[in-house]
Amino acid sequence: MRSPLAAVLGCLLLAVSAQAEEPIKLDVVDGALSKSLTGTPGSADAGQKVFLNRTLGNCLACHQVSSLKSEEFHGEVGPSLDGVAGRYSEAQLRLIVANPKLIFADTVMPAFFRNEGLNRVRPEFVGKSILTAAQVEDVVAFLETLK
Structure with missing residues (x-):
């Protein structure tokens, strides 16, 4: 006989799965x-906030950006993003933010706009991306300011 708790958890998992995006x-x-x-340009100011x-x-946890030196806890895992707009095109930056593994297979950077094929995802996040399409565009707009 199934416990009431198991039945409730099963229903919750089904509800979360039913809400999963394509x-x-x-x-x-x-x-x-x-x-x-999104079909529209992002906002650099909004992108900095997401960044x-x-x-x-949480980009600053892994990357350094000199223009943000007043912010605490710059990481050293990823490369410095100073001058990133000069190294990559807007289209390349968009893919790097959305799913960097499509360019850099060995990167530890997460895919911020991917919702399938992920490991160890909490049930409430199944089928959802870390960032929305608009937030990706905003981050790209911010990265474009780092020349």
């Missing part, structure tokens, strides 16, 4: 995402 498909051409994920937010992008 798999995200990226239109990658030549190692880049040339089309905006710094410890519960969203």
Whole structure:
């Protein structure tokens, strides 16, 4: 006989699964995402907020950015992002943020706009990406300011 708790948990998992979004498909051409994920340009100011937010992008935990030196806890795992807009095109930056493993197979950077094929995902996050399409575009707009 199943316990009431097991039945409730089973129902919750089914409810979460039912709310899962369709798999995200990226239109990658030549190692880049040339089309905006939203059809509109992102906001660099909003992108900086996502970049710094410890519960969203948390980019500063791994990367250093000199123009953000007043912020605490710059990481050293990823490369410095100073001058990143000069090293990569907007389309390449979009793919790096969305799913960097499509360019750099061995990176530890997470795919911020992927919702399938992930490991150890909490039930409430199944079928969801870390960032929305608009947030990815905002982060790309911010990265474009780092010349």
